[in-house]
Amino acid sequence: MAPKVLISDKLSPAAVQIFKDRGIDVDFQPDVGKDKDKLAEIIGNYDGLAIRSATRATEKIIAAATKLKVIGRAGIGTDNIDKDAASKKGIIVMNTPFGNMITTAEHAIAMMFAVARQIPEASASTHAGKWEKSKFMGVELTGKTLGVIGAGNIGGIVCDRARGLKMKVVAYDPFLGEEKAKKMGVEKVELDALLTRADFITLHVPFTDQTANILSAEAIAKMKPGVRIINCARGGLVDEEALADALKSGHVAGAAFDVFSQEPATQNPLFNLPNVVCTPHLGAATSEAQENVALQVAEQMSDYLLTGAVSNALNMPSVTAEEAIVMGPWLKLSGHLGAFIGQMTDEPIKAINILYDGSVAEMNLSALNCGVVAGIMKKANPDVNMVSAPVIAQERGISISTTNQSKSGVFDGYIKVTVVTDKRERSVAGTVFSDGKPRFIQIKGIQIDAEVGAHMLYTTNEDVPGIIGALGQTMGENGVNIANFTLGRAVAQGEAIALLYVDDQVPAPVIKKLEATGMFTQVKPLMFDVA
CATH class of the missing domain: 3.30.1330.90 (D-3-phosphoglycerate dehydrogenase; domain 3)
Incomplete structure (x- = not known):
């Protein structure tokens, strides 16, 4: 019996044809992903689920997916898939990480031009029959400093395009080495230096605990007056309330956002402010990118369902x-x-x-x-x-x-x-x-x-008495249960380490209490995917 795949979002007809040509029984229902109850009702009939961003493969949907073997995301972001639930049920989650890089980078460049020259406002004014030439005084990109936060795949393309525009590019990326930065023609800097030097700042990082509100109120205050901010990466990277205040005060001259902390974004602090360009998450929305990621996900899912071959899997x-x-x-x-x-x-x-x-x-x-x-x-x-x-x-x-x-x-x-x-x-x-x-x-x-273990704590210290007691007492007083406790040292009275397996993530205040004892040279909470 042929495998059966549901396409629950709008996907290229060419992708549908790939499934058919490979002998897959494909059911194209591009609107069902928006109806979570209907999706939960029918998902048990399918071996594969092909989606974009509209469908949310939640724990409830995955629980109802009694036959599902693979979820394929046409695109890179998988925030709309409960990967833990899928992994526990043995469902492979695939994405297409390289299909829309150029498109997203080009959108960031286009947004930078738009906010530099106030193009959307000028267009609306002209359409309204006004001729407000003096009102829309813009700035050139040539010679300006662009600060790129995240110089990976998409950020790297933005760096290349910006250099072609004769901009000076500085980049903050903890994983960017000096040699690679030189080859890219960019200057590697720390975040604070980027904030104080950049005329334009563009973000190209995923949303994680480390990057959430990376442009906070404090970070925005460090920026030079007249800076312009572009975010075509992920919502939640910028404190939108703080940015709105900075725009109103004039400290920030403009902003261009394609992504928002809450989407669909029907209300937002940035809406209706002057010189703020907003688009509805269009970063990957070109015909070329949509075609590329759709074809890739169809091929990948077909390969797995027919031969067992796995590619671009996030959990296998x-x-x-x-x-x-x-x-x-x-x-x-x-x-x-x-x-x-x-x-x-x-x-x-x-x-x-x-x-x-x-x-x-x-x-x-x-x-x-x-x-x-x-x-x-x-x-x-x-x-x-x-x-x-x-x-x-x-x-x-x-x-x-x-x-x-x-x-x-x-x-x-x-x-x-x-x-x-x-x-x-x-x-x-x-x-x-x-x-x-x-x-x-x-x-x-x-x-x-x-x-x-899923949650662990790593410490280093000099090999002196009292370490075990300090760890045990601090953990116990703060309700952190230790499942396993391992010690090691190189030589007596030399450097020693401890690795604790704990039931839950060690809270930040407990980390600070351990550091405050002065007994440890390093205290580091760790997390591991042990599913």
Whole structure:
């Protein structure tokens, strides 16, 4: 029986035809995604669900999807998919991370021109029969400084286009190395420097805990008077109330927004303010981009449903079914090792060195490499997957090297990951025990034996009495339950580490209390996807 796919959003007719040509039974209902009750009622009939942004694949929808094997998102953003619920149910979530980069970058450039020359207001005025030539005095882009927050795929294209416009480009991106920045022809700066120097600021980062309100009231206050702000990335990156106040005061001369904290945006503090250009999330809305992502998602879903091949999956590695049986636990370990390093590293990474020892050295190292790199990059980009992570790393000038060797220790096999920055090298190693559970076995060269938990706390300190007591007492007094507690040290009275597996995320006030004891050189909460 042929697999059955529901297309619940508006997708290119060419994508529908791809499914049909591949022998897939396709049901094209482009408006059903807006009706969550109807979608929940019918979703149990389908093996695949192809969507754009209108459909919300919530936990309720996924619970009703009794046959669903794959959700394909035509585009990069997957905020409208409950990936945890999908993973727990064994449903693969795919996206098309590279299909609309140029389109989104071009929209940001177009918005920058529009706000620089007040084109929408001037157009409306002229259509109204007015001739207010002196009212709409604009500014040139040539010679101005553009601050780019996020110099990845889309941000990198914006940098290139801006340099073509003879703008000076400064970029803030924790994962952008100096060498890569030089090749791009941009100056790498810290965020505060960007805020104080830029005439225009454009955002090209995902929405994460780290980037939420990255342009806060405090950040806006640091900007030079007359700055103009463009956001074609994600809503929630800018404090819209604070920006509205700055626009009214004249500190910010203009803004151009394609995305908003609440969408659809029928009301917003930025609406109806002078020299504010707003568009309804049109970043990827060109015929070329819509066609590209639609065709890609149709091909990817068809490949998986017909052959089991997986590509651009956010919650499953790109390996064959035979490999997955043996490699599954090692793939989880590779991601955990990468996630540990990624969460511990704030400065730009120059190189990632991965050592495979013993039995694991005979496996699909390409897939394991992707797992490590994806784990590292997820801190900066939660939407990264095992296919896109190496490409992003390459674009950012990060070198990746692999070494495999015969069994050299007590473990049948292990993986060691080392990252190199301008300031330091940092390493972590792990193995998989006979029970199939990944373990951390070495951090910074210090031997440990720690189970991987969803929420963990890592500390470093001098090897002196009282550390265990300080940790235990502080955690206990603040209601944080410790599931597992692992200690390690290099030498007596030297550097020591502790890795705690806790039931819930350690609250920020508890972190501050530990730091205030003066006993720790580092206190770092960590999170791992152990689903």
